[in-house]
Amino acid sequence: MEPVQEVPPRPNVELRVAASGEPMVAFGFPYQADLVDAMRAIPGRRFDWDTKEWMIPRTDVTAVYIADALRRWPDLVAADDVGIWLRQSPKTWLGRVTVRKRGDSGQFLVHTMAGPLPDEIARHVVETLTDRDHVLPFDADAAEVLLESDGTRLDKAAMGCATRLQVGLEPPSAELIIEHTVEEATFGLQPLWDPDAVKAFGALPGADSRARTLPIDPWALEALEGFLRTFVVTVSPAAKHHLDLGRAEHAEAIEAIRRSRAREAE
Numbered sequence: 001m002e003p004v005q006e007v008p009p010r011p012n013v014e015l016r017v018a019a020s021g022e023p024m025v026a027f028g029f030p031y032q033a034d035l036v037d038a039m040r041a042i043p044g045r046r047f048d049w050d051t052k053e054w055m056i057p058r059t060d061v062t063a064v065y066i067a068d069a070l071r072r073w074p075d076l077v078a079a080d081d082v083g084i085w086l087r088q089s090p091k092t093w094l095g096r097v098t099v100r101k102r103g104d105s106g107q108f109l110v111h112t113m114a115g116p117l118p119d120e121i122a123r124h125v126v127e128t129l130t131d132r133d134h135v136l137p138f139d140a141d142a143a144e145v146l147l148e149s150d151g152t153r154l155d156k157a158a159m160g161c162a163t164r165l166q167v168g169l170e171p172p173s174a175e176l177i178i179e180h181t182v183e184e185a186t187f188g189l190q191p192l193w194d195p196d197a198v199k200a201f202g203a204l205p206g207a208d209s210r211a212r213t214l215p216i217d218p219w220a221l222e223a224l225e226g227f228l229r230t231f232v233v234t235v236s237p238a239a240k241h242h243l244d245l246g247r248a249e250h251a252e253a254i255e256a257i258r259r260s261r262a263r264e265a266e
Contacts, residue, residue: 011079013070015058023058025066026051029076038069041113063089064151068114093118093151097158099193100135106171106193108136108146108158120145138193140165157192172234173197178242179213186213187224187239197231216242218249 012028027039028051039045042065044057056062067086070076078086093115099106110121112132117125124142127135136142143165146152154162161171173194179186189201189212202209204223214220221243228235235243 009077011077011082013066013076013078013082015079015081015085016055018055025056025058025062025082027054027056027069027076028052032073035069035073038065038072041065058085060089060091061094064091064094065114067092071116091151092116093149095121095149095152097146097152097154097162099157099161101173101194101196106138106161106173108138108142108161110134110136110146110152113153115151118149118151121149138165138171140168156190160190160192173232174201175234175236176228176239177236178216178238179211181213184216185242186215187242188213189233194231197233200227200231216246218246221246 014026016024016026018024026048029035039047039054039056042056042062044059044062046055047053048055056066063086066082067089070078070086094113095117096111096113098109098111100109107126110117110125110133112134117134121136122134124136124145125134126137129135136146138161143162146154146158147162147166160175164171171192174192174197175190177188177190179188189198191198191212198212201207201212201214204214204220204227206217206220207214214224224243227233
């Protein structure tokens with residue numbers, strides 16, 4: 001009796017070309033909630049109700065998600081040309097970076113969107129929250145690695161902290177800036193690592209807590225000065241200029257009030 005030859009499983013991850021001519025990758029598999037969630041996280045994906053397949057644009061970015069899915073779900077079978085395409089793709093990891101407060105300073109939070117955490121980032125990890133979430137310290141080495149990695153996506157706060165650390169500056173909790181609107185310029189607060197500073201700024205008299213702005217007016221100066229004394233906030237050159245003008249105007253107003261109450265004068 002001849003031995004039964006085992007038939008290799010048919011690939012359910014294949015390269016396709018859409019009717020529009022766009023290169024795509026097609027995923028066909030029985031329903032799995034966690035795998036469907038992974039498909040939904042891929043940029044540009046869509047579900048083809050006729051073929052019951054997930055269609056994903058073939059790009060360098062989606063290659064990271066696709067490689068991650070093949071690694072995490074070994075039951076998926078990729079066609080040979082899928083493997084060739086993935087090996088030619090430049091990136092192997094994508095991660096989102098933000099910051100959080102820890103004590104009197106901050107830390108970087110790295111969330112893996114796809115792929116295994118690179119060794120050059122992993123060696124700086126000081127705390128692992130989940131298998132896809134890691135904490136890195138506020139230091140120049142960690143900042144350099146995050147800025148140089150092709151796969152990192154730093155939000156505005158993380159970018160502000162990393163670029164300062166890279167040149168040897170300690171990131172402030174936030175930065176006071178000037179916001180230019182259609183109506184008039186206002187003080188604005190650019191958050192970095194301290195949410196308490198953002199909350200306190202929004203509670204200042206006259207502040208717009210949603211827009212994080214405060215009118216440039218001498219009457220708001222006293223509360224703003226108290227805020228700046230309480231929190232480690234950097235004042236931008238433009239904001240300093242308006243602060244100095246406000247201080248001078250405030251001093252003139254106080255002097256005018258003093259003179260108005262005087263019982264003697266020259």
